[in-house]
Amino acid sequence: YIGIHMWKQAVEKAKSTDTDKVIAAMAGQTFKAPSGIMSKMDEKNHHLHKSVFIGEVKADGQFNVVWKTPGPIKAQPWSPFIAGNDKKKDEPEMK
Template sequence: INGDSNVPFYRELANQGIKASDIPVMAFSVGEEELRGIDTSLLQGHLAAWNYFMSIKNPTNSAFTKRYKQYALDQKLPNAEKVVTNDPMEATYVGINMWKQAVEKAGTTDVDKVRVSMAGQTFDAPSGYTLKMDEENHHLWKPVMIGQIRADGQFDTIFKTPEVIQAQPWSEYILK
């Protein structure tokens, strides 16, 4: 299940009275935005694995969520007063900022020069971690977090890696 199809899935779980205490669901693509459209009081306790949750408490995340909420209000986006941030938004924010850093380091927007500059870049992300672009394969080192759905549609982080995880872009089983 991915993206918007999560909403009817979770609705039907609730309709059938299936609670996390009965059968906990671990999702890999359910975030704050998907949960915003459903009654999450019935979904408390189900799990999601991401690299970022809006509910993370740190100054970088507070500034990130505050800026986005202000942007939504200024642009008069639909339901601006209820906007949420999520993992894909944080990933995009990180990517744009790392690209900016690489352009500044390269002194140009020339693709080949920026690509070289990207290797080894780091960025202090809203997740609270310093993310790193791998020097060799340009995959991003990120944390792993598991969150538990709260009644308000946010997540309590119940597990997080102590450090970012080095990217492994290829399965060892495919390479054999």
């Protein structure tokens, strides 16, 4: 849901569907979902910064949020639990 809306925003900003122009337009944009949750596209690596929620399942199958971050959290592209990931760059190589 968020992805397609962010793509739409980027196409409108770029005034084009050209891939390189849309990629450039995506950097740094934000989108507020109907739930009120705000997400942000990282300017450099295009990973999505999102809010984090911890919840418990209720008897009716719905969730009760017991903790949440105050806002979007920057994505960590590489797991710190896999050997060698500490040497990987968070940003793509420039063309």
